[in-house]
Amino acid sequence: MAVGKRLNSLDWSFLAGETRESMMHVGGLMTFSPPADEQPDFLRRLMDEVRNQTKVYSPWNLKLRHPEFLAHPLQAWVEDKQFDVEYHIRRSALPSPGDERELGILVSRLHSHNIDFHRPPWEVHFIEGLEDGRFAIYFKVHHALIDGYTGIKILSRSFSTNPDERDTPLFFVLPPIPRAPKQHDEQAPTLEHLWQGVQSQLDATRGAGRALAEVIKAARQDKRELVVPMQAPKSPLNQKISRNRRFATQQFATERLKAVAKAAHGTLNDVVLAICAGALRRFLQEQANLPQEPLTVMLPVNIRPKDDPGGGNAVGAILASLATDIADPLTRIQMIIHSTTKAKEQLQGMSKSAIMQFSSMLMAPMLLSQIPGAAGRVRPAFNLAISNVPGPDKALYFRGYRLDSYYPVSIPFLGYGLNITVVTYVDTLNFGFIGCRDTVPHLQRLAVYSRDALEELERVCAITA
Amino acid sequence: MAVGKRLNSLDWSFLAGETRESMMHVGGLMTFSPPADEQPDFLRRLMDEVRNQTKVYSPWNLKLRHPEFLAHPLQAWVEDKQFDVEYHIRRSALPSPGDERELGILVSRLHSHNIDFHRPPWEVHFIEGLEDGRFAIYFKVHHALIDGYTGIKILSRSFSTNPDERDTPLFFVLPPIPRAPKQHDEQAPTLEHLWQGVQSQLDATRGAGRALAEVIKAARQDKRELVVPMQAPKSPLNQKISRNRRFATQQFATERLKAVAKAAHGTLNDVVLAICAGALRRFLQEQANLPQEPLTVMLPVNIRPKDDPGGGNAVGAILASLATDIADPLTRIQMIIHSTTKAKEQLQGMSKSAIMQFSSMLMAPMLLSQIPGAAGRVRPAFNLAISNVPGPDKALYFRGYRLDSYYPVSIPFLGYGLNITVVTYVDTLNFGFIGCRDTVPHLQRLAVYSRDALEELERVCAITA
Numbered sequence: 039m040a041v042g043k044r045l046n047s048l049d050w051s052f053l054a055g056e057t058r059e060s061m062m063h064v065g066g067l068m069t070f071s072p073p074a075d076e077q078p079d080f081l082r083r084l085m086d087e088v089r090n091q092t093k094v095y096s097p098w099n100l101k102l103r104h105p106e107f108l109a110h111p112l113q114a115w116v117e118d119k120q121f122d123v124e125y126h127i128r129r130s131a132l133p134s135p136g137d138e139r140e141l142g143i144l145v146s147r148l149h150s151h152n153i154d155f156h157r158p159p160w161e162v163h164f165i166e167g168l169e170d171g172r173f174a175i176y177f178k179v180h181h182a183l184i185d186g187y188t189g190i191k192i193l194s195r196s197f198s199t200n201p202d203e204r205d206t207p208l209f210f211v212l213p214p215i216p217r218a219p220k221q222h223d224e225q226a227p228t229l230e231h232l233w234q235g236v237q238s239q240l241d242a243t244r245g246a247g248r249a250l251a252e253v254i255k256a257a258r259q260d261k262r263e264l265v266v267p268m269q270a271p272k273s274p275l276n277q278k279i280s281r282n283r284r285f286a287t288q289q290f291a292t293e294r295l296k297a298v299a300k301a302a303h304g305t306l307n308d309v310v311l312a313i314c315a316g317a318l319r320r321f322l323q324e325q326a327n328l329p330q331e332p333l334t335v336m337l338p339v340n341i342r343p344k345d346d347p348g349g350g351n352a353v354g355a356i357l358a359s360l361a362t363d364i365a366d367p368l369t370r371i372q373m374i375i376h377s378t379t380k381a382k383e384q385l386q387g388m389s390k391s392a393i394m395q396f397s398s399m400l401m402a403p404m405l406l407s408q409i410p411g412a413a414g415r416v417r418p419a420f421n422l423a424i425s426n427v428p429g430p431d432k433a434l435y436f437r438g439y440r441l442d443s444y445y446p447v448s449i450p451f452l453g454y455g456l457n458i459t460v461v462t463y464v465d466t467l468n469f470g471f472i473g474c475r476d477t478v479p480h481l482q483r484l485a486v487y488s489r490d491a492l493e494e495l496e497r498v499c500a501i502t503a
Numbered sequence: 504m505a506v507g508k509r510l511n512s513l514d515w516s517f518l519a520g521e522t523r524e525s526m527m528h529v530g531g532l533m534t535f536s537p538p539a540d541e542q543p544d545f546l547r548r549l550m551d552e553v554r555n556q557t558k559v560y561s562p563w564n565l566k567l568r569h570p571e572f573l574a575h576p577l578q579a580w581v582e583d584k585q586f587d588v589e590y591h592i593r594r595s596a597l598p599s600p601g602d603e604r605e606l607g608i609l610v611s612r613l614h615s616h617n618i619d620f621h622r623p624p625w626e627v628h629f630i631e632g633l634e635d636g637r638f639a640i641y642f643k644v645h646h647a648l649i650d651g652y653t654g655i656k657i658l659s660r661s662f663s664t665n666p667d668e669r670d671t672p673l674f675f676v677l678p679p680i681p682r683a684p685k686q687h688d689e690q691a692p693t694l695e696h697l698w699q700g701v702q703s704q705l706d707a708t709r710g711a712g713r714a715l716a717e718v719i720k721a722a723r724q725d726k727r728e729l730v731v732p733m734q735a736p737k738s739p740l741n742q743k744i745s746r747n748r749r750f751a752t753q754q755f756a757t758e759r760l761k762a763v764a765k766a767a768h769g770t771l772n773d774v775v776l777a778i779c780a781g782a783l784r785r786f787l788q789e790q791a792n793l794p795q796e797p798l799t800v801m802l803p804v805n806i807r808p809k810d811d812p813g814g815g816n817a818v819g820a821i822l823a824s825l826a827t828d829i830a831d832p833l834t835r836i837q838m839i840i841h842s843t844t845k846a847k848e849q850l851q852g853m854s855k856s857a858i859m860q861f862s863s864m865l866m867a868p869m870l871l872s873q874i875p876g877a878a879g880r881v882r883p884a885f886n887l888a889i890s891n892v893p894g895p896d897k898a899l900y901f902r903g904y905r906l907d908s909y910y911p912v913s914i915p916f917l918g919y920g921l922n923i924t925v926v927t928y929v930d931t932l933n934f935g936f937i938g939c940r941d942t943v944p945h946l947q948r949l950a951v952y953s954r955d956a957l958e959e960l961e962r963v964c965a966i967t968a
Contacts (some may be wrong), residue, residue, distance in 0.1 A: 082599060125747070125940075128612075129605075131596040133631050134547060140594075147593075151616055156745060166598050167632070280621060282590070475590070 042103075044114050045182060048233060052181040053102075054109040059281045059454075061152050063159070064186035065178040065447035066193075067145050067287065067470070073169040073201060080439075081129055081164050081173060088127045091211055097183055103327040105155035115183075118158050118300035125157060125402035132167035138287060141168065142482055145176050146285045149311055149472065153180050165381035173439070176447075185230040186446060187427065195497070197434040197441060204437045227338040228427050229448070229459075231353040233398060249476055262463070271284075271329035271356075274477055275456045276418040284477035286485035287445045289491060291466045298492070301499035302368075307426050309413055309495065310467070311335065311378070312371040314458055315486050316491025319370075322362070325479075332373075333360040336400060336420040339382060343390040352390045355397035356381035357420055367491075368498040422456045429461040430470070445470040456481070507568075509579050510647060513698055518567075518647040519574040522917075524746045526617050528624070529642040529651035530912035531658070532610050532752065532935070537636045540664060545904075546629050546638060553592045556676055562648055563623055563675040565589070570620035580648075583623050587773060590622060592675075593944070597632035603752060606633065607947055611750045612642050614912055614937065618645050638904070640873045643912075650695040651911060662899040662906060669902045674832065692803040693892050694913070694924075696818040697862060734822075736794035738787070739942055740921045741883040747940035751950035755932045755957060763957070766964035767833075769840035772891050774842070774960065776800065777836040778826035779889055779923055781956025782949050783821035786834075787827070790944075797823040797838075801865060801885040804847060808855040817855045820862035821846035822885055832956075833963040887921050894926040894933070910935040921946070 052062040077083070101118040104110035130148075132140045144165065153159040159180035166173050179189050186212070196209040270276070297307040302308070315333070322328040336358055341354045358381055361373035385393050400419060427446065434441040446459040446466045455474035460467050469488060473481045509517070517527040542548070566583040595613075597605045609630065615760035618624040624645035631638050644654050661674040735741070760774040767773070780798070787793040799822055806819045823846055826838035850858050865884060892911065899906040910933050911924040920939035925932050934953060938946045 079599070120941075122940075129598045131598040131632055133594045133596040134544070143594075152744060167596055281619060474583075475587075 042114055042116055045113070049182040050109070050113060053113060055452075056108055056152075056180075058152060060450075060452040061281070062181045062449055063149075063153050063178050064181055064189070065145075065149055065176060066186060066190050067141070067285075067443075067445040067447055068175045068441055069141075069168065069443045070173050070175070070436060071442050072173075073438040073440070075438070076171055078402055080098075080437075084164065085127070085129050088123055088208065091123055091208065093123050094123070095211050095213050097201050097214070098160065100183065101158045102155050108155065122157070125154075126161055128161065128163045130163050130165045132165060134167075136167045138171045141165070141174060142284075142286050142485075144478055145447065146475070148176055148281050149178065149285055150283045150475070152281075153178070155180075159183050172442070175436075179445075181449070185228075185233075186228065186410060186448065187228045187230045190429070190444065190446075194430065194434065197436050199432045199434060201435045201438055201440065203435065204305065206437060226428050227340045227353050227425070229338055229423060229425050232401060237487045251374045269331075269417050270334045270359060270421045271331035273329050273419050273421050274325070274327045275333075275473075276453050277455060277477045279450055279452055279455045279474035280331060282477040283450065284471075284473050284475045284481035285447055285476065286482040287443070288469040288471075288485040288488050289443050289445075290469075290489075292462065292465050292467055294492060294496065295467060298371075298495045298499050299392050300377060302371050302495075304371065305378070307337070307339070308371065308375045308378055309492075310426050310460055311337070311358065311360060311374050311424060312367075312495055313488050313491045315362055315370060315374060316367060316494060317487035318360065319362040320487050320491075321480075321484055324483075328362065330363060332363045332423050333421040334358065335360050336423045337378075339385070341382065341385045341393055343385075343393055344387060352393045353397075354385045354393040355400045356385060357400060360421075366498075367494050371495060419454050422454060422458065424458045424460070426460045426467075428460070429463045431462075433464050443468050448472050450474050450478075458484075507579055507581055509577070512645040515574070515578060518578060520917075521573055521617075522644075523617060523918040524744055525915075526746070526782070527647065527914055528614075528618050528643050528645045529616060529654070529914055530610075530641060530793065531651060531655050532606070532750075532908075532910040532912060533640045533906055534606075534633065534908045535638050535640070535901055536907050537602045537638075538903040540903070540904070541636055545902075546631050549629060550592070550594050553588055553673065556588055556673065558857060559586050559588070559675050560678050562679070563625065565648065566623045572685050587622070590619075591626055593626065593628045593630050595630045596737070597630060599632075601632045601634045604947070606630070606639060607749075607751050607950075610912065611748050611940070613641055613746045614643065614750055615746060615940070617746075619854060620645075623649050637907070640901075641912075646914070650693075650698075651913065652691065652693045652695045655894070655909065655911075659895065662901050664897045664899060666900045666903055666905065668900065671902060687935045691893050692805045692818050692886060692890070694803055694890050697803045697820055697866060701727070734796075735799045735883050735886045736796035738794050738798060738886050739790070739792045740798075740886050740938075741918050742920060742939075742942045744915055744917055744920045744939035745941040748915065748941065749936075749938050749940045749946035750912060751947040752908070753934040753936075753950040753953050754908050754910075755954075757927065757930050757932055759957060759961065763836075763960045763964050766958075767836050767840060767928065769836065770843070771932075772802070773836065773840045774957075775845055775891050775925055776802070776823065776825060776839050776889060777960060778953045780827055780835055780839060780933075781832060781959060782952035783825065784827040785952050786945075786949055787958075789948075791828065795828060797828045798886040799823065800825050801888045801936075802843075803890050804843075804850070806847065806850045806858055808850075808858055818862075819850045819858040820865045821850060822865060825886075832959050836960060841874045882949045883918050887919060887923065889925070891925045891932075892927070894928045896927075896929060898929050908933050913937050915939050916941075923949075 056062050084252050090412060099118050099121050100115040103116045105112040106142050130144065132144060139368045160183060161178045163176045164173060165176060168174055177189065177193060183189050193209050195212055233358055295306055299306050299309045318333060319328060336355055336357055337351055339356050340351045343352050356378065359373060359377040361370040364370040364373060388396065429444055444463050446461050448457040448459045450457055450473055455477040457472050459470050471481055518925050521527050564583050564586050565580040568579040568581045595609065597609060615630060625648060626643045628641045629638060630641060633639055642654065642658060657675050661671050663671050686825055760771055764771050764774045783798060784793060801820055801822055803818055804821055805816045808817050821843065824838060824842040826835040829835040829838060853861065874956055909926050909928050912935055913920055913922040915926045915938055920942040922937050924935050936949045937948055
């Protein structure tokens, strides 16, 4: 990223949407287990090393030219000449017993603080005091600087697949990788890629609205099988949000979900949705807030468009029903599978460009509602977004400490107070639940209930398997 | 405080002056030593108790009626019907080694976060992980709700002079004390009392400006002996501040300062100033920022006015020189003593009402400069405020844990990036240094240098004693 570089319209829109309540920073939480030759003062020595770093590479040294006016039409990135490394890299600790609950509380607080735009908009926190000699890294970066998916990729450069490699450099002293020539890589189905697609569509297309109208019309003729935008029931998840967050995590062995998927004749993603659906149904029911109509979810998916025989993929958005109106877990997962299957079939019948147009319009109400003044006037197109993002498939180590889990910490938006993002890592699925503290109270229960929901699915699928 | 009660003009002015950079909350840091029968899960059980509290008394349950428009002309306190106790009372921990440095870093961060005005504007943090089984309490309250001096008084109601009293209630479940009939109490020389005085003067008096003009004229005729407003040299302490804070602490045995005071024929307060002067001189010199002219300080003092034979006191503001232009520590403290003596003599010659008028005008530029838009156009009347506030004179215990230190955490203002407040507790003086992280970098050195400054004073005074 060049110094003094103007922001593209997507990055700019994340600044323009920033308010004290609706903060556009993303993050990640990683936990690490010590090696056999653990050093008790590992994090202290790490901070000494951090303090002695004088050279910082882009984008870590970039700050906004106009920090007092985020939506400045000539907003740009400039180098921070007074870069203060101890501001950005911090050490924290958990109160006893240092369990997942205390970790969730600390990350909730750290994620609730807004970014200081007078500095490069990122922070890394090394957290000690976890049970069993473990430690954690929480990082936070404004979406206008880099997206969460890229952030973890850059951080991962400090990691190694070799547990004996103890001298991996800190990520911010690594020079940026030269941009590789455009490759035919598979794109990951992340919200980031969707946003990029949406932005290019909104920038380029004038006929997108008409395209969507046709799709919606077609979908309506298909009757109750396809979830169409604006079908989302009113729910506590879709309100004005406050500035405080709650974060909770859950990790499952991938093979457990695969077994359920196989028994239910669905995909891994369907099981992720079914777990969330079971947890959300119980969560909202307890608060006497369960809508009569099923909750609808927007999720990014990988689609092989009909006009791309070369095998390239497209990231598209689909809407699906979480079937939260159905009490029986087996019927519920079958309804979810039916709903996602129909939605993907619909996308697969489209050209790549139509997929992009369709996805753009699905997401448009979410983006539009972030523009100050528009809030409350744009009806939610869905109740929440759930994404399932591929992560590293090999175990990673940071100077001998094994990365055990990687939990994404995403953005609750105005009108979309809950986000669930899942990252795969080796043989695990890592759920990050992030929500508004006030409109989604007791959010940490979702983590517990999702565990129960998976156990329930295992029970009912075993019966019918 | 009645619910729905309008704010008085002083409280209102603390809201009107609030910006992201200039935050008008005050706080305190208290550290506690464990009893012989220490319980390792003391703070965890305390939080369980906190969570089970349902009834909260005024002012802890009061929030603003207009949180989105702090300077609303009809701003008022209303009851928070969704009071969320776990938001306000929190548990934190220090990273190893849990020393004063780590405690200072954590409190710096906590004090840098702005208050959520959608809730009652206060937080209490129980901090574990201090060396030797100690713990700390940091509290923070917006000055519009209660001032720091009152805050510590209310918190102290949870403390006991008896180490065996283990069931003192938590402060926020105690009903407010009915306002006692106006007594002839001595007022403590705090910034709070000064502000109250200033406010009543600015509200009531039209002739205050003329009164000050006369005082300044008289002072000028007295030549270099009296520090007059607007004499403050330019310094890095008097700039626009950023949103981040640094906090550092130092504790001294009172008898050490008393010995220096006796040897130098000054007051305890003069020694406090001399310690700050020595530390500030070295601190600014190292940064090549020491002004040629001496730094001037504003301090609240207790004065017995000439027209009050009954022995009542008045809290007045004086300006004094810190003599930071003088290299020799003995000459420096003698200059400081001379400066404060002359300033107090001047006040003692006035009536109570004149003292109030004079103090009001001394402080007016500091208050005026907080009004958005006025910043930068009002020249600082002095370089910093230093107050020495009387605290408890008997050892206090919180459920058997002994209060070892109480450090005030005050407000850096726009144009006044450093504040030093001292609280007496039993036989100690507790210094709280709070400053803007960017304009007063490496502030923690002031704590170290103040220790060295006292040792230097002890050396030079022993020579001449």
